[in-house]
Amino acid sequence: KFCNETSDEVDRREHPNKHFICSFADCKATFSKLWKLEAHYSRHTGLKPFACGDCEKSFCTRYQLTRHHLSHSGEKPYLCSVSGCSDAFSTPGSLRNHAAHVHHQKENSYVCNHQGCGKEFRKKKQLKFHICEHTNELPFECDFEGCNDKFASSKALKRHWKMHKGYPCDEEYCNFKGKTWSEYQKHKKTAHRVTLPCDQCKKMFHNAWFLQKHKQSVHSGERRMFKCIREGCEKSYTTNFNLQNHILVFHEGKHDFACPFAGCGKAFAMEESLKRHFVVHKPQKTKLQVNLCDGCSMCFLIHYILEMLL
CATH class of the missing domain: 3.30.160 (Double Stranded RNA Binding Domain)
Known part of the structure; x- marks a missing residue:
């Protein structure tokens, strides 16, 4: 039925909620939102393409740039709802921190009613997974040979699977395989670190974004x-x-x-x-x-x- 499908079509079928696919070769990352894909591209390029027109800062996503613009305009659209408090904030995160620290307000939480527990969770799904710890009902079992670990969610099982699969290095003649993404990234930076020379001086850089900023601030002749x-x-x-x-x-x-x-x-x-x-x-x-x-x-x-x- 699916013999004529392309790799992109297969990915969309297996991940129906993730329509934004990374276009870099050998990268199978998919995302449900465009801004997440834009942020992901910075991992490949090292660039921050969304530049502020009022200052020299650059960002990975449009969302970060839009939030940054509020620091120039002074706009603070998020108002504190507590009676008698006139404070306003530029981001919802700042408003939540204000309510928690100044007014000692807590967000709606889901409490575990198991005897002697009482743990609180921000999401109902988190509470559902936590209850599995009390009941010992873990429906998602790892089928890797010799591994019988069980998990409360498919997402947790997927993360666990990466421990078996690992992150093999894509460089030729390199047999390294990282157990985690961070371990793989550390290996890439130390064993296969890219060197980018400035074509106008003898400076060397390991990141394209730093090289670009160096040229703008030192060699452009314009400030x-x-x-x-x-x-x-x-x-x-x-x-x-x-x-x-x-x-x-x-x-x-x-x-x-x-x-x-x-x-x-x-x-x-x-x-x-x-x-x-x-x-x-x-x-x-x-x-x-x-x-x-x-x-x-x-x-x-x-x-x-x-x-x-x-």
Whole structure:
């Protein structure tokens, strides 16, 4: 019945809810949403094709770019529903965190009523799988030779199957097989690391995105400038963030974001500036450190990115 089907048609039949298929050779990844496929392509290319028109940032998906635009527009469409609270947020995730930490609200949860358990789950399906642990009814059994493991869901069984199948290296004459996707990726980066030379200098890169940014910032000869539009002001900046900060501080006199640490007293016009300032008070608890470029006003959260672009 299906003898004349193409590989794409077979994939659609076996995965009816996943219509977006990766077009790269030897990649069988399928996705139910377009933005997931776009994010997946970045694994193959190393590029972030969705660039912001107001600053120099780039993103893997349109969704990430759209969410980023809110940081420039200042739009905060997600309002807190608690009576007396006028806070608003740019993303639903920020609103949920606000409700949980400030108002101590919990999302609707499903509670296990098994004696002595009481565990809570955000999804009914999660509770259903959890109950199998109490009843010992695990309907999905692995049929791999010598393996009799059982699982509560087909998804868990599928993940388990990958342990048997593994992730073989696709490089010629390489017999490596990773037990996990992370182990496979680590092998690729260490054993078969790609080297991309800059055609205008002697710099070498291991990522196409870093090479592209290096050429833009060092060899293009052009630096995008954001000029202040206020009358009589001739200030200009290399990033839109610095321009917006200039307008708020020097033209509008705003310092709405005050440091909560006792005895500090500093205040900032932008929330991001306040977050960067926290490094001063708790450097040991800050995983990401802001690094400033000496040649411009750009900021980098990871120091080696700054070094590679210079």
